[in-house]
Amino acid sequence: MAQSLQITAASLDPALLDLPWDVPLEEWPAKVLAALPRGISRHIVRFVKLSGRVIAVKEIGETVAYREYELLRQLGRIGVPSVVPVGVITGRVDREGEPLEACLVTEHLQFSLPYRALFSQSLQADTATRLIDALAVLLVRLHLVGFYWGDVSLSNTLFRRDAETFAAYLVDAETGDLHQHLSPGQRSYDLEIARVNIIGELMDLQAGEFLEESADAIAIGEMLVERYCDLWTALTDVEMFDAHDRWRVAARIDRLNDLGFDVGELDITTDVDGTSLRIQPKVVDAGHHSRRLMRLTGLDVQENQARRLLNDLDTYAADQDRQGEDEEFVAHDWLTTVFEPAVRAVPREFRGKLEPAQVFHELLDHRWYLSEQQRRDVPMTEAVASYVSTILPGRPDERAVLGVDTEALPVLLD
Numbered sequence: 001m002a003q004s005l006q007i008t009a010a011s012l013d014p015a016l017l018d019l020p021w022d023v024p025l026e027e028w029p030a031k032v033l034a035a036l037p038r039g040i041s042r043h044i045v046r047f048v049k050l051s052g053r054v055i056a057v058k059e060i061g062e063t064v065a066y067r068e069y070e071l072l073r074q075l076g077r078i079g080v081p082s083v084v085p086v087g088v089i090t091g092r093v094d095r096e097g098e099p100l101e102a103c104l105v106t107e108h109l110q111f112s113l114p115y116r117a118l119f120s121q122s123l124q125a126d127t128a129t130r131l132i133d134a135l136a137v138l139l140v141r142l143h144l145v146g147f148y149w150g151d152v153s154l155s156n157t158l159f160r161r162d163a164e165t166f167a168a169y170l171v172d173a174e175t176g177d178l179h180q181h182l183s184p185g186q187r188s189y190d191l192e193i194a195r196v197n198i199i200g201e202l203m204d205l206q207a208g209e210f211l212e213e214s215a216d217a218i219a220i221g222e223m224l225v226e227r228y229c230d231l232w233t234a235l236t237d238v239e240m241f242d243a244h245d246r247w248r249v250a251a252r253i254d255r256l257n258d259l260g261f262d263v264g265e266l267d268i269t270t271d272v273d274g275t276s277l278r279i280q281p282k283v284v285d286a287g288h289h290s291r292r293l294m295r296l297t298g299l300d301v302q303e304n305q306a307r308r309l310l311n312d313l314d315t316y317a318a319d320q321d322r323q324g325e326d327e328e329f330v331a332h333d334w335l336t337t338v339f340e341p342a343v344r345a346v347p348r349e350f351r352g353k354l355e356p357a358q359v360f361h362e363l364l365d366h367r368w369y370l371s372e373q374q375r376r377d378v379p380m381t382e383a384v385a386s387y388v389s390t391i392l393p394g395r396p397d398e399r400a401v402l403g404v405d406t407e408a409l410p411v412l413l414d
Helices: 014-018 062-077 127-144 184-207 217-236 247-258 288-297 303-319 327-344 356-374 380-390 406-411
Strands: 006-009 045-050 053-060 085-090 102-107 112-114 157-162 165-170 239-242 261-270 276-286
Touching: 006 014, 014 085, 053 062, 062 085, 062 102, 127 157, 127 165, 127 184, 127 217, 127 276, 157 303, 165 303, 184 217, 217 247, 217 276, 239 247, 247 261, 247 276, 261 288, 288 303, 288 327, 303 327, 303 356, 327 356, 327 380, 356 380
Parallel strands: none
Antiparallel strands: 006 085, 045 053, 053 102, 085 102, 112 157, 157 165, 239 276, 261 276
């Protein structure tokens, strides 16, 4: 290994030094690689096994690598869903002394998949719509904190299941830039890039017969603009009302909470004679339900998973006639008597298929289905046994889809 090799990392894993940095990334031996599905990228990317985890290594220019590393660190500090940067490797040379490109190293996002891996004939027909919804939420969150993406696309995003929906994570930030705030023109341009890129990506899927020909790629691309604008308006719009209707302040906050956002600060002003109020959210943070669940149970899950788990917690409190008790105590009992036993009942060999919260969400659905079918209230223990024996074995392993090329995935995932 060349003496000029330099590793920039917030916390260094010594195992990084053992990787073959003197070999071009596309030639790295299979023994160090983890065969995970890769999305489309303009750079060479490899997933690598390191100290019992998986990292993503991307060959990229040195200046861009450092810039993207810092941007991802900043996004992580302000809580934006994005991959976690591990470090930058520079000073690489091959065995003949010829320089090699720098590498950006990030953590692999467990249970996530690129959009191409989510398309198959057996997926629900509205998969594209659900991905667009997730990307719209991500783009709004990025714009709220002043991040201009510059290359919004499905390819630059990873998706994780979130109850019946998906959660989107930014993967590629090399074209991005962080500002104090974005102008309407910057937001509009980012949105137009997203629309054009998504239409092209969906047409590419149609050409490869991964997406039904009947699907309207242009309409789906336009849908992103519509969903983005609706959400942006709900989060940022100024609202005027009579001063006697102060209840509408709380109603506005409740409405944003229902969308999964907390209001950290409101700008409330009155007119000269005090007869009307003007309100506008100033600080809006995503993750209302996931933060509440974390506070009550310590579970760190996606927003819609949290919403579903909280609904079950409320049902548990009602069934036990404990609505008036301290919610922390009720939540602890629900966690230890309902959630944890159900999740632990999943055999070890199946635990890489889905996140525990997603398993529990599907268990609730399966229990409801069985109860409807059998015209009785099926106990959770019966529902778990049925789910483990009839549903879970056929689910894809979303923590690690090993030994499969991305192009083969559409016939393997359900």
